[in-house]
Each structure stands twice: as C-alpha cells, then as structure tokens.
Amino acid sequence: MALALQSCNQKAKAAVKDKPISDLSIYNLPSKWTNQNGQSIEMKDLKGKVLVMVMIYTSCKAACPRLVADMRNIEQRLPENIKDDVQLVLVSIAPEVDTPKRLKTFAVENKMDSNQWFFLRSTEENTREFAAVLAVNYKKIAPLEFSHSNIISVFNADGELVYQQEGLGVNSDPTIAKITEEAQKLN
DSSP states (O other): OHHHHHHHHHHHHHHHHHSOOOTTBGGGOOOEEEETTSOEEEGGGGTTSEEEEEEEOTTOSSHHHHHHHHHHHHHHHSOGGGGGGEEEEEEESOTTTOOHHHHHHHHHHTTOOSTTEEEEEOOHHHHHHHHHHHTOOEEEEETTEEEEOOEEEEEOTTSBEEEEEESSSOOOHHHHHHHHHHHHTTO
16 A cells, blocks of 8 residues: 555656646746756756745855744754655855855755755856746845845745745744645645
C-alpha cells in the first residue's frame, strides 16, 4: 500500500513538471541566476515545488534579519509530510556583494544550509525585473544599504503567485496554511 501511494505521489509530481507553463508563472522569466553553490539556473528549474521566496541582502542589519527569522519560523512550522514539496528561496537584492561564496557562508551561519534552502543572485537588471514581479520595491540608500519592502511570497508548483505575507514578525499562520494547501495538491 505504501509503495502504491509513493508511486501515485511520484506520478502527481511528474505531471506538474510536464504541465505547460501558464502566462502568470515566474517560470516564464528568461533570466539566469546563480545559487549559493555557484550553479547557474533559471526560475523554471525550480518547477514542481511550492516556493516560499523573500528578497534580502546579507549585509542588512535592519529588516533582513527579521525576514530571515520569519522564513526560519515558517520552515520550522511546516508539517513534516510536506517539507519535501517546499523550497525556501532567498533572493539577493545586492548581487555585487552577495557572491555565491557569501551566500553560502550566510546560509551556514544562519543554519539554512539544508537542501530545502536556496539562495539566488543575478544581475541588477534581472533582480529588478524579479522584484517587480513580486511587487517588492527596493532602493540603494548608501553603498551597502538598501531600503526595501518586507514581503514573503508563496508560489504554487506551477510558479504562480498565490499568497504574500507583508510585514515583519507578523502572524505566519495564513502563510503556512497556504503553503500546506498548495503542497498537498502535489500528493
């Protein structure tokens, strides 16, 4: 019986990966990104999992540590049975400083170095385009300092935005409920 359920789950996940990409999907973005391991990817390479995304920069001393704490809180509160279907993604708004090596160090320092965590950086142009998709505003106010929106975005396995949590330290119950709802569609 367990083998049959596992087989059905794998078929459901394969169906999501083979499904055509909708016009509303971030998987249509042609931009190239580099992860914390120095690997080049496109957003469509993340297809098939529920994505929980936030834009930060690693040298931030104000809002970003709280956003990181909020993301870790979400991770810790996710039901065990859906964790494999969820990818937690932090996107840098300071690609000139947040090199893959710096992102990797940040991941280790913040105990975010499991396979569930993904850190991305790209060009300034690609980062701005992605921020616009998420409705995240940011502005450089000093050489290594930015003013930015505090938004955690949830995308379904098809890359469509389904929920946004706005603010710092807010109640994440609705976010976790939406992540769980979307992840359960994969099983």
